[in-house]
Structures are given as structure tokens and as C-alpha cells.
Amino acid sequence: MFKHRLRLLLISLLLLLGLVLAACGNEDDTTEPQDDPGETEDANKDGEGQEEEGEKEEASGPTSGGTLTGAMYSAPAGMFNPIFYEEAYEANILSFTHESLVGQNESLEFIPGLAKDWETNDDQTELTMYLEEGVKWHDGEEFTADDVVFTYKSIADPDYVAAGGIRTAYVTPLLGYEEYVNGDTDEFQGVEAVDDYTVKFKFAEPNINPLYYASFTIIPEHVFGDIPVSEMPEAPESRQPGQVIGTGPFKFSEMVEREQYVLERHDDYWQGAAYLDKIVWKVVAQSVMSGLLESGEIDFVADPNGIQPADFELVQGLGNITIIEQPDFGYQIMGFKHNHRTADDVESGTLNPDNWVPNEKLSNPEVRQAIAYAINREGLIDGLLYGRGAILNSPIAKQFWAYDESETTNYTYDPDKAASMLDELGYVDTNDDGFREDPDGNEWVLNFDYPTGNELREKSAPLIEQMLEEVGINVNLRQPKEMSAYVEDLTNDNSDWDLYLIGWSLGSADPDPTGLWGTMAAYNFSRWNNPDSEDLLKQALKAPDAFEQDYRKEVYKDWQKLYSEDLPAVILYAQNSLWAYNDRLQGVEPLPFTMYNDPHLWWVNDAE
């Protein structure tokens, strides 16, 4: 009897022991004895060397060698094919490994990239690009005009969207896109290789910004040529280190999925091999970022989040870090629902301004203006962004030539003016509940919705509610919704929404605001319907007048004035990008839209 029990006791103890051992045993399985351990020792030596030399005087000129470690807060989804990736995290890697025909300079003009020169015909329906010769892909093959044609043909492919591609905007204006994507023809006329180093883009209609359409990242035909577009996303050539091939100064050589992404120097880079041996991207939690910068474990952090405004002073105080502070191209708004759609239109997904139902609560532009005066935007920037942001008086980024606030109404915080405007309009408190009623004496409650996901935006909602209540506006601030749910509700707007918060992150290619503020734009969540605005937006894009930037600038000036008066949304603030890097990194020349400018010229002052 006792023996029996003893055995059972042993079993249960063994079980415990087994668990402990299993923890170790499983570890062992993952050990892959492939490389000789010598490599690791070398790496360690490097590490020690860096520490010692970091204290020495700065070297005078660029030296080759060294490893740089960058951080991002979320892991890339793993799609390293420029025509299929979607997120800024992949872009972090692709901006080092792949290139486009043209880039942009400080004043946002297009500059030569893989194309050294170009010309357009008179009506700007044709753009001829002359390519750099002797450019080598990472695998040693030569880059030619066929690669360009192949890239655009892939995006125009009938299977492209179903396979998960979203970049069709680059090919829709090209000649013959409709026929090709519908499968009516096998010949894509839009992009044509004239010879090995000349490629011609043909547009269906005169195009005012043809270089933008030629600025897409190029993928190699010799790698993807035999893979049908529908199978490209799962192909190892789109996701595996060593098999992702570009022309950039670094090649994607190794990864620990979702943790580390290693880029190695591409020795045959056409602009000369990079100084750095390696760039290692690590995925780290945002909460520990400043600590990692301090300890030197991370050398730089940039897009998409950079460092937090609240950490600015902390990071600046570390002493070993340089911060690049620049305005972002995007902005945060509080929108006014001018119109709602009908339930039928929402059901069928129709955008038909004729059916829209005006939102009586906000239909008077002066009411919207009064609300704008009641919002202390300066206060939001100081309080929430710690001053790391700017007021924007029109929905075009300040860095663009098109931004012009000379004739816009700028709503400087003025609660008294807001109150008196509302008084004059007849919005007064008639039943002594502390809130204004509308001119007919009815309750006037503005519903206010906002999404989660952006901490600063979340915090701004109750502050704005308070500001509006101070001038006597009854605001019904509702529970925030998670982004996916929020956008769905914002889109299906046969609802009682009045005020909403949203943020836009925008590109640097062209200031045209039609995609957000055109009446028929899906993202025109205010359902703003102003025929004058439509006219101006169309004028600004109309060939041939719009070939001249000065002409467009004038038109946009008028449009921005109109926008600020009719006010589909109050632009709350444009947050500054805060990018940071360790002082051991030299040669950084940031552009308004990226820190990764000519990374082949980056070097570290403690390389061996």
C-alpha cells in the first residue's frame, strides 16, 4: 500500500520536474548549430570596441564600417514587395533597399533618382525618362527600362487588386489602363521601353504632375517575371531576406521575424558603396524608447512615430542624442457634419450629393465659425503636444508651395467673439439651463464622437468639449470608439453625428486636396458640398493652365480662403515629427518628409 502511494507521489513530483526540464529541453530544440561561434565573439569584440572609441575624439572625415541600430514600435507585417506593402514599418526597410526613378528635394521638387533626366511633350501627355546606366540590382543583374515597364504593368494587372494591391492610383491616369485591367488587351500602352535606358510614360489625358506617377518604387523583372501577379504576395521573393532584391544602398540580408531586420551594404551600389556595414532594425516597445536611446542600444528612431512630444525634453537632456524636429505633412481635424446621407444611399454605398440631408444644427457657416473661435488651438498644442506642433489655417501642409494663409480667416482663440457671434445669431439660453438653445428655442445639443488609437487626439476630445461648453454650447461627448468601428460609423453616416475627430497623414508629392475635400471624395466625411470649392479644385488641376505652378498657387489661395470661411472642419493642429539619432551617426541630411536621405552617405564616428 505504502509503496503504491510512494510511486504515485513520485509520479507527481516527476511531473513537476518534467515541466521544469521541458522548459529547458524545448529551448534546446531551437538551437541551430549552424554558424561557428567565432562570429559571435567577434560581434562582442565590436561592441566593446565601440564603447572605448566612443570616448575618443571625433574622427575628421567619413570612415567605412560600423553598424547602426534603428527602432520601430511595431513589427512590419512582412511584405517587402514595394508594390504590395502597405505600412510605414515595411517602408522603413524598403527605403534603404529599393529606389524610384525620381525622388524629392527639400523644396519638394522632383529630382533625379534612377532616372538621370527626363522631358515631357507640350501637352504633358508623354513623359520620357532617361535612366542611369550601370545600375546593379542586389543580385548583380543590370537595371533596365524593362524593369520599369514590368513594375507598372504588374500594378495595372487585372489580378493586382484581388491579390491585395492598393497602389492603383499610380497607373489609373496612364494610357490604356482600363483596357488592360479589364483584360481586353494584353498590351499595356501606358509605359513603354524605348530602348534599354529610355522609358516613356503615356497619359490618357494631359497630366499636371507626371513625375509623381513616375515616382513609384521599381521592382526587378528578372526576379518576378515568371511569377503571376496573383502569386506575388506569397512568393519568397516578396518576403524573405536575401531574396528581396532592390537597387538601394543596402540589401535586406537577415531577419528574426517580428524582432530584427538586418540590412547589409550593397557593394555595387551605383552611387558608391555605403559607409555603414549594416543597419539593424529592432522592434521595441514605445514605452522603453528613451531608455534605449540613452543606453545606446538604439541609435535612431524616426517614422512612423518618432519620439513622443512628452519625451522631447527628456531625450534632449540625454546629451548624446540629436533631435530632428519638423512639421508633419498630416494634420488633425475636428470636422463638422454638413450633410448626412440617407439610409438607402448608405445601404447601397452611393455618394450622391443631391440626396444628402443637410445637418440643420450646423448648417449656418457663422455657427461653425463661432465654434472655431471657441477652440483654443494654441492651448491644445502647448498642453497636449508640449509645444511640438503648429497651427495650420488651411488643409494643406505648410511645407508645400501651395500653402497660403494670407487671405484665410484665421480663427485665433476668442471665446468672447464666439459668444457674441452666437448671441447675434439668436443662439441664446432661453430656459436657463446654462446652455444655448437654437434660434427657434429648441434644445441645441451637438454630438461629438472620436476614435481611440492616438493618445493625444483622445485627450483633446474632452478638452474641446470643455472649451465649447464655456461659450454655452451643449456638447454631448460620446464614448470613443476603436478605429475600425469608428471609421465604419463615420462612413455610414445616416446618423446623428455632428462633430468628429480624425487625423490625416499625407504624402509630400502634391498638395491637391481633392482626395479629402472634394464633394465626391469618400474621405469627405463632413459631406461638404460647395460648388465653388469644386470649381476651384478642378481649375487647379486643369491642363494646360495648371502646368504653371504659379497659376495653381493662385487658385489654391482662393480655395483656402473659401475653405476657411465655409469651414467643413477646424484644423486643430499639425504635429511635429520628432526623429532622434545618436551623435555617433554622421552625415544625416533630413528632408521635409523623411530622415532617410542618402543613407549611403551615413557614417559612424566610432567605426574601426
Place this chain on the structure above:
Amino acid sequence: MYKYIIRRILVFIPMLIVLSIIIFGLAKAAPGDPFTGRMLDPTIDPKVYEQQREALGLNDPVPVQYVNWAARMITGDFGESMYYKGRSVASLIWERMPNTLYLGLFALAITLIVSIPIGIYSARNPYSIFDYGATTFGFFGLAVPNFFFGLIAIYLFAIKLGWFPSQGTITGTDVAGLQEFFDRIHHMVLPGITLGLAGTASYMRYMRSEVLDVLSSDYIRTAKAKGMSDRNVLYKHTLRNAMIPIITLMGFEFGALLSGAIITEQVFSYPGLGTLFINSITNRDYPIIMAIALLLGVTILIGNLLADIFYSIVDPRIRYD
């Protein structure tokens, strides 16, 4: 016994079907779909997303979508991820599972090694200074949120002292062999302790109260009266009986092992199933949500079954026919 096990396993099938319907229903009832949260780039035509919805079958009625999914499931095909383009759900789960398993087992090992001896010692010396200390530690462990403890641990041990790495599972791509093994353990220390802390506290409290309970029972008094040594009383009579609830706990722990501590994984940027699950929920990646939820369901059911079987081994009073 075998009949019992087979019966239990057969009951799993309807349970899993019901579970999958509930999860599918809940996932679909949540507003938004894989594209709504992402469609905020004005350079991208929303029609593109509409075409992709159509291609993925997201426009079909929900029951049709469920049947399509279930039909594929039965053939063992978990489908393709909607967010991670071109990746199969199975490959994503296989890729993350080891990380979570190692971390979970490591944490469980820490938990058991720490909590059981302390629990026993506390129970044998109740109301001593050690016992009060252990109790305080126990409540501290239960009360302090995991993520907070994780951040403190990172700040102290990773950033200030530099003893342990704070992020990820491995230093670099260039470590191999035995070095890689130790490197991984090294990376697991902080998340493992963080994850194990809450468990340690509750196991310890359980152990203490069970041992106390058993120590005051009649058969222990009888055993002592017979002149049995304290040592024998403890190991032969007390522990066996006190272990029973711990085994139940561990049955549940099985599921927790896989789900990992979602929050702990986030804080330490530790790529496991927990982070995958959270990401998939925010991205409405239905196939992954379903697969992980089912996986958790199966492990918890199996964990409970194993716990029941061990019961009957440890405690002869329990018999299954």
C-alpha cells in the same frame, strides 16, 4: 477509464462547434472589417478595398461565410490571413507558438519552483514573520498589474543595471549554438518573471491554505499520534492531498500557457501568440482570430481532461467508469 476518456473527447466536438459559432458571431458582430481601420489614405481609392472585400468573400452573408470557413476547417485548412498578405494562418501560428510555449513554460517553472516551497513553509510556520512576509509578497504580486511590474523590471534591470535585455527573444542574427540557447534564456528572464509573478502569488496562497487545511485534518492527527515523523507526515500524507487543487489550477494553466500573457508579450515586444491575437483582433483578421480561439479552446479542454485524469491517479477516492 478509457471509456470515460473517449466519452469526454467525443463531447469536445459539439463544444468546439458551439464555441466556433460564438466566436465567429462575436468577431463578425464587432463593427468594421479588415479594411475599415486602414482606409485612411487619400491617395488610395476606397473602391480598391471594395474589390478586395469582394475577393475575400466579406460581402457574403455571415452564415455563408461561417459555412465556408467551417468547410475548409474540416479539411484542416485554416485559410489565409487577411492582414498578413499571402501568409497562411497555420504558418503564422506555428511561427509564434514556440516563443509563447517557451515563455509560458519558463514562467510556469519559475512559478512552481518559487511558490510551492514557500507555500509549504508558510503553512508549517503559520503567522511567523516569514509567513507574513510571504503573504505580503503574495498580495503584492496579485495587486501589481503585470505591465507595470514589467516596466519597472525593464527600467531597473535592463536600463539602469543593464543585466538583462528588455526586448525580443534574441540578441542578433549572428548568435548560434549553445550561445543562442543561453541568449534566449537571457531574454526570457524578465518577461518570464513578470509573467510568473501573478501565478506565483496565487499558487503560493493556494498551497499555503491547502497544506494548512490538510494539516488540521483528522488523518494527519492520527498519523502524528501513531508516532510518524513530521517529515513523513508532510511528504506522504499532506503534500499528496494538498496537491490536488494545484493540479486543477495547472489544468487551466494549459490554456494560459498558449494564450501567453498578452500584455507581458506586448511590454517586452516578445513575438508570441498573444501579440498575434491582439493584432488580429484590431485588424479584424477573422481567420487568425478563429484559429487562435479554437486552439485555446482545445488546449483548455484537453488541460481539464488531463487534470481530471491526474486526479484519479493522485486521489484514489476519485474513480471514473
